Amino acid sequence: MRDEIQSYNLPDDCGHFGPYGGIFVAETLMEPLEALKAAYHRYMKDPEFLAELDHDLNHYVGRPSPIYHAERLSRELGGAQIYFKREDLNHTGAHKVNNTVGQALLAKRMGKRRVIAETGAGQHGVATATVAARLGMECVVYMGAVDVERQALNVFRMKLLGATVVAVDSGSKTLKDALNEAMRDWVTNVDETFYIIGTAAGPHPYPAMVRDFQAVIGREARGQMLGLAGRLPDALVACVGGGSNAIGLFYPFIEDRDIAMYGVEAAGDGIETGRHSAPLSAGRPGVLHGNRTYLMEDEDGEIIETHSISAGLDYPGVGPEHAWLKDSGRATYVSATDAEALEAFHILTRLEGIIPALESSHAVAYALKLAPTLSSDKIVLVNLSGRGDKDIHTIATREGIVL
Amino acid sequence: MSRLTSTFEALRQAQRKALIPFITAGDPEPGFTVPTMHAMAEAGADIIELGVPFSDPMADGPVIQKASERALVHHMSLRKTLDLVAEFRRTDQTTPVVLMGYLNPVECMGYQAFADRAKDAGVDGVLTVDMPPEEAGEFVPMLHRAGVDPIFLLAPNSSDARIERMAALGRGYLYYVSLKGVTGASHLDLGDVESKIAHIKSLTGLPIGVGFGVKNAEIAAAIGRFADAVVVGSALVEKIAAAQDRPEQARKDIADLLAAMRRALDS
Known part of the structure; x- marks a missing residue:
């Protein structure tokens, strides 16, 4: 099913969808994004990886x-x-788990022992904390302080799953600020950390990779x-x-x-x-x-x-x-x-x-x-x-x- | 020769190192900035980096994030930052000014309009944190034509190929980010930085500045032994945060710290 030929073949190698997409990050993140791109291209063609992904989607997610x-x-x-x-x-x-299962398997292949995520409603945070618990990885979830309040149930779920939830108090205290703070964590702990972005946005290869998992x-x-x-x-x-x-x-x-x-x-x-x-x-x-x-x-x-x-x-x-x-x-x-x-x-x-x-x-x-x-x-x-x-x-x- | 290049040339001949302070434009309020730029030049700054406030400063630690927030309360913007530079230029035509910020305000103004306005205001260099050379193909030639120097950041994990690419596109100086992290972090390893700077110098003749984590005169002096320039930001912005309602005090604290760094660098 994955080998379906698509003549729609965006993004290009630098992550561009026409004028959109691309890689606009501070220099320190260029190298890890390059490593991620290489791993993503390699494993999305690796039968063993794809078999493990399908197995998890069927037996763990319920697909x-x-x-x-x-x-x-x-x-x-x-x-x-x-x-x-x-x-x-x-x-x-929610659908979020399709992507976190995929990215966490990739993190495991890349030898990362710590995952971080941003979350708005908390669904992506829960989905990340869930796969981290299963794979025995350390998990830190950034969430705007406003969202921590309006999604208290999901905050508690993440904590039960063993994640650390960090309430972000800067800016508008919502999803965009959680993303800023996750980026700051990543740039600081880049060697051991895999950033599981929850939506089809961010620097290349995230938009294409999240799309492919979803x-x-x-x-x-x-x-x-x-x-x-x-x-x-x-x-x-x-x-x-x-x-x-x-x-x-x-x-x-x-x-x-x-x-x-x-x-x-x-x-x-x-x-x-x-x-x-x-x-x-x-x-x-x-x-x-x-x-x-x-x-x-x-x-x-x-x-x-x-x-x-x-x-x-x-x-x-x-x-x-x-x-x-x-x-x-x-x-x-x-x-x-x-x-x-x-x-x-x-x-x-x-x-x-x-x-x-x-x-x-x-x-x-x-x-x-x-x-x-x-x-x-x-x-x-x-x-x-x-x-x-x-x-x-x-x-x-x-x-x-x-x- | 650009004002940045001639500044570094003069420093080289005098066997001195550049001291580059950073403050955010409009922090804690717009009237504070220009007098403080003059005070910094007087205290021994060779080049001034002026931060353009942005709502989402992803590469900055809490100290400079809060500086952006204080400035944005007063509706500071890229346009108004350019006005402040023009005001500074009326009485100082020698100290180079470098704008440091994020790409979106520049995209919003338009690359060509920004390059022209920066030139007119007397800006010497532009450092866009979230614009790597891969995405700068349109913007950098516009800056070159306007005579404004594009300045690139190098990181501890930059490959040789990337260093050479940025050295080819960059003008004025290259800014080496001394650690993996955000501005104002405190896990600087001087031995690492020294060997990396030696390696970068084997790849380019551009002057190399070092920033992120320069907290005091001792660290500044240590970096001055192997780099061409020392950038200090969060340590100065903290002085503003500590004396927001006493601008004279904040300005004096900034000048005192810079003077101490100047002495340490020159001794």
Whole structure:
């Protein structure tokens, strides 16, 4: 399955997707990134490594994740048939673990005994702490102080798994600042440390490597849709923060030009209010965290604070491949507000008995708009990237309920 | 000959080493910067590095991160930093000024517009922390044409091929990062640095400055024995942090530390 010939062959050797991507880091990180690139290229062609990865994905993560036809929801909406790729059913509750299993195996091959990670909602932190526990590696997770507060459950999970969680108090105290602090740790402890970046962003080779580990989502979905519906879907929908679940679903479909791809950003209080996390919808190109991509910045190039009810989407940048897919017109980027995501959260919970993560609820929100515009013989495949248990407290607080 | 090159040439003839202080523009407020630049030149600085505040200073330790945050509270920016350099140039036409910062504010202004404005303001060199030579193909020739020296960072793990590449693109001097870490770190190994500088000098004729972890006059003097320039940043910025509401005191503390470093370097 991995030897599928793709004539779409980005990025180039230096990590460029058109003008986006690349390697924009301090000199000390150039050598470890070169070493990582070499290891990644070597092991992604190594049958033994790939067999171990497949084994772990099947027996530890629980892959393949099912595809579920949401018949009741589809009927209520009266349009296209909605199918969900159930990444929420993975071990640890989200798609993040596909990537951490892969990167941790790579870390082991490279002889690193310490892993670090940044996290927003805590899902990537949990997924990293999980694989570190299994492989007996030291694990340090950086998390914005604001996120530590709103994702207390995941913080406790990480600690139970033996990770050290460092609350980051600088800047806006959210995901971007956690990433800054993880980069500072990496540059200081570079010889023994492997930095497991959680999204398809950062300096090359991370965007390509994370995409390749997450592409299992789209590869499985192709086969499952053919088996279940007898054909491929007409549209794909996924939420986009950094964009790893979206690129994981989209990538194996990029050459199927007649399949529409929708990435859903977090519009927060509304794009027009400026309080959002939607750089593809309302930002412009710049350089942050090792890559050139769309950013939310002020007129002087300072990064501005973002807002989303969902900690996992609360980030001012986006993976560079999404920037390229936007400019090339291959994918369409839309947005959903906090309120729309919350409404979608409740609808999915009540109609299908699936409690989605707030991040994934943004994708659901757009699917609720899209499906009624299409006829009932069309298929919309939504990536349900994570489960919502971690968000129960946020939702209760927002709705004035004391648990 | 650029102001940086002639400064190093004069120092070489006098058998002296360059002292290069760093402060962040607009820290703790914009009015502090220019008088402090003059005070540093008077205390023995040969070249001044001026940090351009950035919201996400990934390569900086807590001391310089906080300096950026203090400056950004006053809406300091790349444009305003250039204004401060122009103001400094009105009364000092000899001390070279190097801007040190991150790429995004420069991208936002536009490479050519920045090169032109930097030249007009009297900037002599530009050090962009997160722009390695691989990504600098468009920007560096613009700086060369504007007569502004691009300055590259070398690290303990830079390969010979990379050192040679940066030596070919760089002008003025090369900045050797003395340790794997962020600014203001405290695990400097002088023996390591000395042998690495000797090796770098076998590959390039450009002057070599050493920074990261230079905390006091003793370390400065030790580095001056084998490098061409000593860069001191966090140790000065700490003086600002400690006396934010007493600018005269902060300025005096900075000048005193620099004067002590100057004496140690010259003895």
